[in-house]
Amino acid sequence: MQTTKLTLTVAALAAVAAVATAQPWANNYAVGDGPVFNPGWDPAAPAYLMTNLGGNVYGIDIVAGGNGPGAYNRFQWKVSDGTWSNTAPSNGPENAYGRATSGATVSLRCDFNAQGDGFIPDKGVNGQNGILYTIPKVWDGAAKVILAGDFNGWNNATTSTYELKDDGVAPDATAGDGFYTGQFTFTPGTYGFLVLPVFGSDPGSWDLKLSQRGIADGGNLQLVVTGSDPYKFTVDTNKGRIKIESTAPPITYPCALSSAWSTVPGTATQLFDDGTNGDAVSGDGIYSRVFTVTNASGSGIDTVNVLHNSNTYPATGGYPFTSANGVSVLVSYDTNTYADGFQPATKIVWVNASRRLLPGDPNGPTGVHVTGDFVADLGGSNWNPGDPLTQLVDDGTNGDSTAGDRIYTITFPGAIVPAMSGKNWKGTGGSWTWQYGSPDNGFTRSGNNPTMPLNTTAGTDLQFKIDAITGRAGYGQPTVANPTRPAVLNNNAAVADWQLF
Numbered sequence: 142m143q144t145t146k147l148t149l150t151v152a153a154l155a156a157v158a159a160v161a162t163a164q165p166w167a168n169n170y171a172v173g174d175g176p177v178f179n180p181g182w183d184p185a186a187p188a189y190l191m192t193n194l195g196g197n198v199y200g201i202d203i204v205a206g207g208n209g210p211g212a213y214n215r216f217q218w219k220v221s222d223g224t225w226s227n228t229a230p231s232n233g234p235e236n237a238y239g240r241a242t243s244g245a246t247v248s249l250r251c252d253f254n255a256q257g258d259g260f261i262p263d264k265g266v267n268g269q270n271g272i273l274y275t276i277p278k279v280w281d282g283a284a285k286v287i288l289a290g291d292f293n294g295w296n297n298a299t300t301s302t303y304e305l306k307d308d309g310v311a312p313d314a315t316a317g318d319g320f321y322t323g324q325f326t327f328t329p330g331t332y333g334f335l336v337l338p339v340f341g342s343d344p345g346s347w348d349l350k351l352s353q354r355g356i357a358d359g360g361n362l363q364l365v366v367t368g369s370d371p372y373k374f375t376v377d378t379n380k381g382r383i384k385i386e387s388t389a390p391p392i393t394y395p396c397a398l399s400s401a402w403s404t405v406p407g408t409a410t411q412l413f414d415d416g417t418n419g420d421a422v423s424g425d426g427i428y429s430r431v432f433t434v435t436n437a438s439g440s441g442i443d444t445v446n447v448l449h450n451s452n453t454y455p456a457t458g459g460y461p462f463t464s465a466n467g468v469s470v471l472v473s474y475d476t477n478t479y480a481d482g483f484q485p486a487t488k489i490v491w492v493n494a495s496r497r498l499l500p501g502d503p504n505g506p507t508g509v510h511v512t513g514d515f516v517a518d519l520g521g522s523n524w525n526p527g528d529p530l531t532q533l534v535d536d537g538t539n540g541d542s543t544a545g546d547r548i549y550t551i552t553f554p555g556a557i558v559p560a561m562s563g564k565n566w567k568g569t570g571g572s573w574t575w576q577y578g579s580p581d582n583g584f585t586r587s588g589n590n591p592t593m594p595l596n597t598t599a600g601t602d603l604q605f606k607i608d609a610i611t612g613r614a615g616y617g618q619p620t621v622a623n624p625t626r627p628a629v630l631n632n633n634a635a636v637a638d639w640q641l642f
């Protein structure tokens with residue numbers, strides 16, 4: 142008997158140890174909107190500590206303290222490690238959705254396993270930390286599931302053209318399993334889109350959209366069409382995930398897409414790393430090409446995104462450049478990885494000197510700033526993209542090593558720097574229109590760069606630097622070295638653009 146007990150104890154300890162190492166974080170709390178959650182948005186409310194249900198799927202059943210405050214009783218929620226240092230979804234401003242009425246029981250689930258099944262969101266894909274879903278499912282009771290996007294003018298009222306069905310009729314495999322399927326053809330190009338539920342006779346609901354992050358806040362899903370082959374969409378409404386399949390051959394080389402010349406991935410937009418078409422150095426991991434603008438926007442500013450292996454860079458918004466019909470734009474895309482602490486560390490986009498939109502340019506960024514939830518700790522305002530207190534300089538002062546090199550610097554004196562942990566920051570160009578930093582982003586126009594983590598030691602100078610050309614951003618204490626720059630960046634005014642063409 143005693144031996145048996147001992148064996149059980151050892152086994153139990155082993156199980157606990159296995160669970161502990163498998164946990165994404167030491168503790169996982171469900172956090173969300175009041176009045177459903179009571180209290181709302183407390184990152185470590187003991188009542189909302191999730192438990193491992195087995196297989197590294199965490200869950201908790203809650204009783205809604207009130208109706209979800211949004212359309213269709215939508216509430217927002219996420220998973221926190223108890224301090225906001227780590228969350229799922231990973232990006233601070235993004236939340237998953239649920240629906241609840243007062244007193245209803247809702248089961249919240251977070252699957253921390255990478256599925257690798259081609260559906261998104263998935264852990265480890267696009268920075269996702271886990272797959273969040275609810276039981277009953279968010280789209281419970283929906284009459285239809287539809288696509289709305291660039292290919293139909295974002296029409297959410299015509300619910301039959303791009304409808305996905307769960308009727309067991311091909312291409313849908315099984316009726317009533319919550320997997321909705323549809324197959325359509327498109328004109329070649331790159332399209333943003335969302336998946337929407339339709340309730341009753343209402344139009345598709347933007348408030349309960351399926352985005353890159355699942356049924357959650359998040360950027361548009363993306364469809365890259367390379368030919369006339371049909372594209373099949375499978376949406377798992379149980380967990381809010383989507384898979385896109387096509388027999389069209391995938392494009393594996395990087396393409397620079399812009400409405401100023403073409404948004405169609407293919408040979409006409411292919412970037413090169415072979416020393417031709419404007420690429421300065423063959424085989425250096427930097428892909429380039431000179432494009433001629435044929436369809437400039439009226440504003441004189443256009444943007445470009447590089448599509449590579451089904452991901453786009455920048456991931457949000459686009460890299461801006463000054464534009465006019467007939468001008469040449471040299472787009473460069475660096476696939477090397479730089480271990481200097483600056484973000485993005487790889488997949489960096491920029492354009493040639495004469496087309497660059499730099500701080501202080503008309504219609505461009507007014508300056509370079511840092512912002513986040515740490516600024517109030519330094520005596521300023523949190524999340525003010527144009528706070529004078531947080532403006533960086535490129536004049537050789539305040540820790541800036543070289544005037545005029547477009548690497549901007551700010552140094553906060555140690556006397557005002559407290560110990561901070563779990564803070565979030567990003568760079569801006571004086572307003573939210575222009576942003577800098579973050580993995581997969583860099584310099585963006587009309588984007589929403591994910592925030593970056595910030596932790597500090599008290600009493601030590603805190604220095605930020607931002608490269609206004611590559612959009613790379615980083616910080617350190619008491620100083621941070623300048624970000625690495627490729628030799629072909631051509632920031633030297635003495636080197637004419639034509640020498641690169």
Ligand SMILES: [Ca+2]
Nearest residue numbers: 307315318320
């Ligand atoms: Ca089905």
Ligand SMILES: [Ca+2]
Nearest residue numbers: 414422425427
């Ligand atoms: Ca190259």
Ligand SMILES: [Ca+2]
Nearest residue numbers: 535543546548
């Ligand atoms: Ca500088």
